Amino acid sequence: MSQLATQTEAPVRVSFRDVSVEFPTAQGPMRVLDGVSLDIRQGEFVSIIGPSGCGKTTLMNILGGFQQPTEGQVLLDGQPVRGPGPDRGVIFQEYGVFPWLTVRQNIAFGLKLAGNKIPKSEHQAIVWRYMALMGLKDFADHFPKHLSGGMRQRLAIARAYAVRPQFLLMDEPFGALDAQTRSAMQDLLLEVLETEGKTVLLITHSVEEAIYLSSRIVVVTARPARIRTVIDVPFGYPRAENVHADPRFGVLRAQIHELVMQEYAAQARQTLRMAD
Numbered sequence: 008m009s010q011l012a013t014q015t016e017a018p019v020r021v022s023f024r025d026v027s028v029e030f031p032t033a034q035g036p037m038r039v040l041d042g043v044s045l046d047i048r049q050g051e052f053v054s055i056i057g058p059s060g061c062g063k064t065t066l067m068n069i070l071g072g073f074q075q076p077t078e079g080q081v082l083l084d085g086q087p088v089r090g091p092g093p094d095r096g097v098i099f100q101e102y103g104v105f106p107w108l109t110v111r112q113n114i115a116f117g118l119k120l121a122g123n124k125i126p127k128s129e130h131q132a133i134v135w136r137y138m139a140l141m142g143l144k145d146f147a148d149h150f151p152k153h154l155s156g157g158m159r160q161r162l163a164i165a166r167a168y169a170v171r172p173q174f175l176l177m178d179e180p181f182g183a184l185d186a187q188t189r190s191a192m193q194d195l196l197l198e199v200l201e202t203e204g205k206t207v208l209l210i211t212h213s214v215e216e217a218i219y220l221s222s223r224i225v226v227v228t229a230r231p232a233r234i235r236t237v238i239d240v241p242f243g244y245p246r247a248e249n250v251h252a253d254p255r256f257g258v259l260r261a262q263i264h265e266l267v268m269q270e271y272a273a274q275a276r277q278t279l280r281m282a283d
């Protein structure tokens with residue numbers, strides 16, 4: 008049976024409860040999240056889509072343990088998130104690699120961290136597996152500065168996958184990649200999820216990517232981000248390229264695109280007002 012699940016009986020792993028965040032600014036507090044409540048069940052793949060600067064990364068940072076909510080709380084298996092941990096693999100928008108380590112050492116780094124339960128005897132094989140999957144084998148001893156931007160991002164992805172976290176938190180992980188690599192990375196992600204079974208939160212600006220990968224899509228509003236609507240994706244897993252040709256894919260894409268465009272327009276009006 009597929010490791011990915013959308014069954015309603017799967018246990019809730021992540022629970023955002025009425026989460027709000029305000030940042031202090033020179034003009035006073037700026038609210039970036041407003042009363043966000045969302046449950047994510049074991050094996051779900053949830054995508055967040057919404058305008059730039061509305062608060063999506065902040066939402067992910069709270070689950071990652073990098074940021075505290077101003078109000079409300081986020082529970083991980085029923086416990087409030089108190090900080091980062093090896094159970095959550097995070098892939099940031101900006102390349103999350105260490106410039107002073109080679110490709111091989113970057114991937115091995117997370118494996119060595121305390122709290123990670125992968126036996127040392129398996130480290131080398133895991134490093135090679137992910138270098139091969141990401142097309143980085145020939146660059147094992149190169150430093151990130153000698154890699155292209157796309158390769159650096161693939162290295163960041165390899166680092167996160169290699170630790171085999173239960174949760175993957177991904178902030179526009181494929182945004183900087185060319186179309187072919189992006190599509191290959193999407194398929195690889197689906198493959199990794201099929202074999203390893205993870206719970207995923209993905210931030211993306213691509214409606215197509217959200218539909219292709221997710222079990223649920225959360226459209227958020229212009230800042231402060233609130234949940235505008237949650238959409239169930241009607242395709243099961245394993246999922247293959249041919250879902251793009253399914254008539255329901257096109258209908259869903261048009262429906263989500265319309266919602267997202269409304270929120271992008273609202274965010275643009277807000278930005279213009281702030282510039283006045």
Ligand SMILES: Nc1ncnc2c1ncn2[C@@H]1O[C@H](COP(=O)(O)OP(=O)(O)OP(=O)(O)O)[C@@H](O)[C@H]1O
Nearest residue numbers: 030031039057058059060061062063064065066100
């Ligand atoms: N630590 C911080 N202090 C002050 N303001 C912040 C902080 N972090 C984020 N912000 C502001 O909060 C707002 C929301 O930021 P966030 O990165 O969550 O948006 P986003 O939806 O992920 O944007 P994008 O899609 O462009 O990545 C932005 O205006 C940002 O400048």
